[in-house]
Amino acid sequence: xxxxxxISPQTSGHPVRAALQAPSxxxxxxxxxxxxxxxxxxxASYEPLNITTWKRAMVMVLMGKAEGLEHxxxxxxxxxxxxxxxxxxxxxxxxxxxxxxxxRRNVFQRDNHLCQYCGSGSDPLSIDHVVPRSRGGPxxxxxxxxxxxxxxxxxxxxxxREAGMPLRQxxxxxxxxxxxxARRRMGNGLNREWEKYLIGA
Numbered sequence: 001x002x003x004x005x006x007i008s009p010q011t012s013g014h015p016v017r018a019a020l021q022a023p024s025x026x027x028x029x030x031x032x033x034x035x036x037x038x039x040x041x042x043x044a045s046y047e048p049l050n051i052t053t054w055k056r057a058m059v060m061v062l063m064g065k066a067e068g069l070e071h072x073x074x075x076x077x078x079x080x081x082x083x084x085x086x087x088x089x090x091x092x093x094x095x096x097x098x099x100x101x102x103x104r105r106n107v108f109q110r111d112n113h114l115c116q117y118c119g120s121g122s123d124p125l126s127i128d129h130v131v132p133r134s135r136g137g138p139x140x141x142x143x144x145x146x147x148x149x150x151x152x153x154x155x156x157x158x159x160x161r162e163a164g165m166p167l168r169q170x171x172x173x174x175x176x177x178x179x180x181x182a183r184r185r186m187g188n189g190l191n192r193e194w195e196k197y198l199i200g201a
Contacts, residue, residue: 039084040182040194042069044092048178048197051185057087066090070193085193100177102141109184110174111146117155117165123148130171132157141173 039057041050058077060066061084068084075083100106104127114121116128128147131137134157145167147155155163174180182198185191 037083038185038191040070040086040191040197041066042086042088042197043095044089046088046197048182049089049093049095050178051181054083057084060089061087064090085191086197098177100174100180102139102144106174106180107141107144108146110141110171110180111169114146114168115148115151116145116168116171117147117151117160119168120148120151123150125149126152128152128155130167131159142171145171 037054038051039054040048041052041057043049057066057068061068066087066089068087070086071082071084073082077083107127108125112121113125115123115125125146126149128145128151129137129139130143130145133139137143151165155165160167179198182191182194186194
């Protein structure tokens with residue numbers, strides 16, 4: 001399957017540029033999980049820009065480059081400061097549009113790691129082309145879906161209609177990388193306070 005490879009952004013020393021990159025893997029402090037230490041970054045216009053690490057967010061706040069809008073009251077960094085969960089840049093920045101890579105991990109995530117034919121999430125999963133590649137089906141978001149191995153074999157070189165296997169939901173391109181990741185986190189019970197900043201994102 002001709003998916004694009006994942007692209008990891010280069011590390012930058014500039015605090016604003018660093019915060020607009022994807023979160024790096026960092027060792028959590030004692031009692032702090034990396035999974036709950038992400039911060040939503042908003043532009044000066046309140047437009048959602050990215051998700052960054054709490055350390056990068058704190059550097060920007062302490063340098064006066066951003067302000068904290070939402071905080072985790074359970075995590076006190078010093079007597080007068082709690083860990084932010086949403087920050088807003090003080091100056092507007094222009095960020096080019098970034099298209100989400102079409103790859104196996106992102107397709108599984110879009111489909112909640114469930115077979116889109118039978119709903120199973122326990123069997124080994126695979127990628128299925130709705131219109132088979134051998135019949136001209138393209139490698140695009142709208143033509144790939146998650147399928148367990150059993151359903152993939154059963155469907156074979158047929159369309160869902162020909163195989164009598166209707167899809168549970170039509171495959172679509174995610175709205176944006178940011179919205180995709182943010183809503184996945186909220187779906188897992190994390191960062192519910194982000195919701196009001198993601199309307200229309």
